[in-house]
């Protein structure tokens with residue numbers, strides 16, 4: 098049977114050759130609207146994209162043959178991953194192929210902003226020779242504030258140190274050891290804002306990073322600061338950026354990414370000190386070859402052999418191992434997601450214990466699945482392949498242990514994450530092929546994973562369940578399941594409430610204010 102792939106964005110031509118050499122038919126259709134894509138997607142087994150092609154739920158609804166979407170690049174915000182997962186479509190990216198190129202663009206933007214090169218060039222070529230208007234800022238010995246010290250942030254730090262800048266970094270997941278290795282000083286955000294002469298951003302866009310350079314935070318920066326964003330639109334308050342450029346608090350700003358793209362009109366355009374590029378961070382021949390060739394190989398492997406690599410929504414497992422490993426990989430990833438969501442302040446060690454029959458299996462993909470789950474709360478685009486490398490690079494300790502007998506269950510996986518010197522622990526098993534949570538903080542219970550779980554750590558005192566039920570009822574939140582665990586009567590206790598919808602902020606505040614509640618959070622799976 099013919100296997101067909103659609104290339105929906107401008108990819109380096111070598112990708113077509115790779116698909117064809119492996120016997121896969123290829124169509125290239127760039128610039129399709131979502132409706133046009135939905136009309137034709139039913140013919141294809143694979144879809145290769147960059148960032149302009151945006152397969153949404155309506156596209157996946159019609160993607161009856163589709164098995165894989167490959168992103169030639171890092172960010173997958175243009176792909177509706179829950180819709181892809183619901184349709185059984187693997188989503189893969191290429192986590193490292195364009196990192197150097199993007200770091201170089203950030204550094205180029207920094208220099209361009211410090212010396213106002215684009216404006217000076219335009220006016221010089223216009224015959225003005227405006228020498229007096231462009232007295233720039235030297236970067237030597239200045240402080241660069243790095244928000245996000247992952248792949249690209251680390252490369253930017255190396256380069257900034259090379260031009261003799263001092264680098265301070267804010268990243269809750271950067272360990273002191275990794276900071277020392279990189280030669281940067283780990284600081285809190287407020288300290289970075291107060292000390293940096295230039296700030297560059299290198300985080301994904303998540304609930305925690307959206308608007309991280311808000312009007313308030315931009316107001317805390319040094320007068321004369323330079324702002325560079327080559328990561329994602331939405332990290333910087335664009336309106337506030339304009340106001341602060343206009344009043345001279347910010348000397349210069351360079352954006353490669355915008356809240357709405359393509360940004361063909363924008364209030365910032367024409368503002369003094371402002372530089373824009375059209376999401377060019379990854380646009381070099383080298384990076385585009387890297388990501389296009391890699392995505393074509395990964396997609397072809399998956400379509401022809403079932404091998405999964407760099408997948409964001411499914412574990413990497415070989416075809417032979419698949420049937421036995423799959424439920425345990427799903428369990429490990431979900432337990433990891435639980436642990437990650439209750440550790441968003443940052444953690445410095447992870448332990449994974451395998452007990453019982455699961456010890457006989459290849460545990461590497463299980464550990465990778467668990468780590469991807471743990472880190473997903475802070476790094477949206479992390480996957481099973483990149484998770485272990487990233488963990489190691491950051492100097493986060495990982496210990497695995499096995500115990501061939503399990504006291505109660507045929508198999509048990511326990512994940513422990515250390516936050517501020519204290520361990521947060523969750524354990525689970527498989528019951529009738531489905532993942533179950535069987536202990537939290539070593540308190541036994543049995544709960545299914547659901548799209549929304551309200552997790553509460555409380556004191557075991559009378560009246561708590563009634564008050565909680567009333568608050569949820571008044572907020573119109575339906576309870577689907579309710580599981581409780583406790584250390585001893587009157588002691589530490591947990592409640593896992595499976596709910597049919599998210600809890601409104603007002604109701605959440607009331608829950609947190611209950612005298613028995615120590616910690617409450619809605620977890621999403």
Ligand SMILES: NC(=O)c1ccc[n+]([C@@H]2O[C@H](COP(=O)([O-])OP(=O)(O)OC[C@H]3O[C@@H](n4cnc5c(N)ncnc54)[C@H](O)[C@@H]3O)[C@@H](O)[C@H]2O)c1
Pocket residue numbers: 171172173192195196199244245246247248249250267268269270271299300301302303305306327328329353354376377378379380475476478479
């Ligand atoms: N402009 C472009 O063309 C282009 C090209 C490639 C990547 N990108 C974007 O650059 C960004 C960085 O990519 P990467 O490969 O370095 O990602 P990465 O996952 O390796 O690093 C992201 C870093 O952000 C940190 N982080 C998460 N939450 C944070 C928070 N609340 N505060 C501070 N730091 C936080 C993480 O710990 C991590 O170290 C992504 O948004 C990616 O999509 C843009």
Ligand SMILES: O=C(O)CC[C@@H](O)C(=O)O
Pocket residue numbers: 147148169170171172173195376377378379380
């Ligand atoms: O494909 C591009 O040009 C942008 C890629 C970049 O935003 C990424 O996240 O990898």
